[in-house]
Amino acid sequence: MTEQTLIVLKPDSVKRNLIGEILRRFEQNGFVVKKLKMLTMTSEQARNFYSVHKEKPFFNELVSFITSGPIVAAVIEGSDAVNKVRAIIGATKPNEAAPGTVRRDFGTSITQNAIHASDSIESFIKESKIIFD
Numbered sequence: 001m002t003e004q005t006l007i008v009l010k011p012d013s014v015k016r017n018l019i020g021e022i023l024r025r026f027e028q029n030g031f032v033v034k035k036l037k038m039l040t041m042t043s044e045q046a047r048n049f050y051s052v053h054k055e056k057p058f059f060n061e062l063v064s065f066i067t068s069g070p071i072v073a074a075v076i077e078g079s080d081a082v083n084k085v086r087a088i089i090g091a092t093k094p095n096e097a098a099p100g101t102v103r104r105d106f107g108t109s110i111t112q113n114a115i116h117a118s119d120s121i122e123s124f125i126k127e128s129k130i131i132f133d
Contacts, residue, residue, distance in 0.1 A: 001080060003079075003080065003121065004034060004075050005082045006075055006116075006118045006128045006131070007073070007076060007085060007089070007116065008066075008074075008116040008127075009071060009073075009114070009115055010114060010116060011066065012107075013114045014070045014071060022115060023074065026078075030079065031081065031084075032077045032078065033074050033076055034075045035073075035074065035075040036073070037074075037132060038071070038073075039070065039073070040069065041067050041131075046067050049130050050062045058111075061111055062111070065111050065112065075132070082120060082121060082124065086117055087101075088101060089101060089115050089117050092110060092113060094106075094107030094113055094114075
């Protein structure tokens with residue numbers, strides 16, 4: 001089933017000039033970039049974006065990091081996009097991510113883990129509205 005999902009290349013990826021390399025991995029896996037945008041999130045956008053984590057002790061760290069510099073967001077489309085994209089990016093902690101995943105190859109810490117991807121269609125709808133509307 002063809003569906004769309006959101007990926008966000010975090011400030012660490014942008015700063016390290018990894019935009020093309022990371023997007024290439026999705027294109028090589030059959031995904032099509034439908035929307036692409038570079039921006040620096042405001043604190044309000046970031047708080048809304050990460051609202052599912054607002055009661056967790058690391059919430060402020062997430063907000064601080066994602067607003068620390070430009071990000072690149074993309075809506076990508078392909079077969080079973082949410083699940084396949086999550087497999088391509090790997091586990092949240094880079095040292096626990098499978099070899100060859102984006103986070104294993106480019107992440108340096110649990111916060112600076114290179115990329116975010118929506119974990120469901122519902123999250124995609126909410127998150128993409130924050131960035132693209």
